[in-house]
Amino acid sequence: MSRACTFDGCTVGETGVCALEHDPATCKHHVAAGDKAIGSADEVESESDRAEPTDDPGAPVLEKPAGAASFPSSRTLGPDFVSSMMGSRYVTVVGILGDPESGKTACLASLYLLVSNAQLEGWSFADSRSLIGFDEIARGAREWNEGEPPEQMTVHTEMADDRRPGFLHLRLLRQADGRRVDFALPDLPGEWTTELVCSARADRFDFLKSAEVIWVVVDGRALMDRERRQGVISRLGQLAGRIKSIFDGEIPRMMIVVTHRDHGELSESIETRIAAELAKRDVVARICQIAPFSECGDVRAGFGLSELMEATVEQLRCEVDFWPSSAPEEGSRSYIAFRRDR
Template sequence: MSGSCKFDGCTIDETGICALARDPSTCSNRIAGGADGLPSMDAQRDDEPPSQTGEQLGEPVLDQPASASAFPASRPLGLEDLNSLMGTRYVNVVGILGDPESGKTAMLASLYLLVSHAMLEGWSFGDSRSLTAFEEIARGARDWNDGKAPEQMTVHTELADDHRPGFLHLRLVRHSDNRRVDLALPDVPGEWTQAFVNTARSDRLDFMKAAEVIWIVLDGRTLADIEKRQGLIARVGQLAGRLNAMLDGVSPRLILVVTHRDMHVLGDTVADRLQAELVRRGAKAEILGIAPFSDDPDNVPPGYGISELINLTVTTPAERPILWHLTEPTEDDRAYLSYRRDR
C-alpha cells in the first residue's frame, strides 16, 4: 500500500502506475486528497514541509532553533566587559602598578592557585569570568622538571593590545559571613608603570579612577639591596605624586605590596623611609610583605601574605574622621564667667 492508495501493494506514489491498471483519478482505492492524479515533480512528499497557505506566506520557513548559550571565552575582560559586569553587580576594581619583574603576575597566579586548591585562608572560590586567563598565567608554575621548580614561575606580561588593560575577574566568598566579593584585577606590563612615572603617560591607566584600592608592587630584593633601595623609594614617591595629579587630588587608598618575603623581611627603617617619602607627597599607605612563590618553603610557604592582602583590600580601614573634638576645660577657662563675682 502506498501513501495515496489503500490497495495493498500499490506503488502508484513511487512509480505512477496503478497496480490494478486503472485510471488513478477515478480509482476507488485512492485516498481522498491524494486521488487527484499521478504524482508529479511538484507533488508533496511526506518529508517535505506542508505547503504554505495564503496567511503563512512571507513567514519564516523554518522555526528558529533555540539558541543554546555558548561558553564564554573566559579570556581577560576588556573595559567594555568590565563595564557590563559592573552594571550587574558591585565590583571591587583594584589598581595594580609596579616595575617589570616586581611580582605582579606572580601575585595574581599565586592568588588563583591558592583559591583553586581551597587554600586561601578565610576565603573560597565563588566564580570567575576569566578562568582561561588565570590558567594561562598560572601554567608556568605547573611545569616542573623532575620535581624541580621552574626558574621562572611566570613570564613577562605582554598584552595583545598595548593600549587597553585586560582584567582578571574573581568572585570570592568570605567564610566568616558568606560575603561575596567580586574583584577585577588588571595584569599589565611593568612598562606601563615606568612610562607613567617617567613621562606621565596615563591614558592606559584611566581605569585607576574607578579603583577602590591601588596595590603598588615592589620587589623585595631591590628594597633589600642597599645600593638600589633609595632609587626605588624615590620612585614610589614620584608614583604617588603622579597618582595624585591623575586623580585630581583625591588620595587613593594605597597598599605597598612587597614581594620576595621568602628571602627578605622588610625592616622597620626601610618601611619608615617609604612612609616618610609618601607623606612628603601628601599620601600614605599600608605596607604588606608577600611571597607569591617561595624559595624557602620550610619557613615561608608559597602564597604567604596573599589572604591578608585580600582582607586588607576588601576591608575599609576603621579610621573615621573625628566628629567632635574633646576639649578638656582648664581652670582659667572659667575666668570670664567669674568676672566681677568678687566685686
C-alpha cells in the same frame, strides 16, 4: 511494546490486536501512546528535516548553530566587559601597578593557585569569568621539570592591545561573614608603570578612576639591597605623585605590596622611610609583605596573600545604621531621603 502502545509486549500498532484484549480505541495504554506518538512523529519529521542524508562521507554530522555561543570568552576581560559587570553587581576594581619583574603576575597566579586548591585562608572560590586567563598565567608554575621547580614561575606580561588593560575576574566568598566579593584584577606589563613614572603617559590608566584600591607592587629584594634601596623608595614617591596627578582630588586607598618575603623581612626603618617619602606627596599607604612563590622553606608560597585580600576589601563600605533615630520634621520626607547623603 509498539510505537502505538506503552504496554510492554503489545504490538497493537503493527497487528491491530491489543495484548490486553481491550478495545484499542479505549485502552488507556493505547491512548497515552497516541499522544506521545503525535509528538514523536513531529520530532522524527523535524529530525529528518535537519539531518538530510548526504553523499559526502566527510560532511559535518550536525549543522552549525545559527546563534553565537552564549558564554563570554574567559580569557582576560576588556574594560567594557568589566563596566557592564559593574552595572549589575558591586565589583571591587584593584589597580595593580609596579615595575617589570616586581611580581604583579606572580601575585595573581599564586592567588589563583591557592584559591583553586582551597588553601587561601579565610576565603573560598565562588566564581570567575576569566578562568582560562588565570590558567594561562599559572601554567608556568605548574610545569615542573622532573621534580625541579621552573626557573621562572611566571613570564613577562605582554598585552595584545597596548592601550587597553586586560582584567581577571575572581569572586571570592569570605568565610567569616559569608560575603561574596567580586574582584577585577588587571595584569599589566611593568612598562606601563615605567612609562607612567618616566614620561607621565597616563592615557592607559583611565580605569584607575574606578579602582577602590591601588596596589603598588615592589620587589622586596631591591628594598633590602642597600645600594638599590634609595632609588626604589624615590621611585615609589614619584609614582605616588603621578597617581595623584591622574586624580583631581582624593586618590583611592593605596597599598605597597612588597613581594619576595621569602628572601627576608623588611625592617621597620625601611617602612618608615617609605612612609616618609609618600608623605611628601601627601599619600598614606599600608605596606603588605607577601611571597607569591618561595625559594626558602621557612616561608610558604602564597605567604601574606590572604591578608592582602582582607586588607583590600576592608573599609570598602562604611557600616550604616539600618534605621538611625532622628526626630521627625514636618514635610522632610525622611523615608525617601534615607541614605541619600551617603
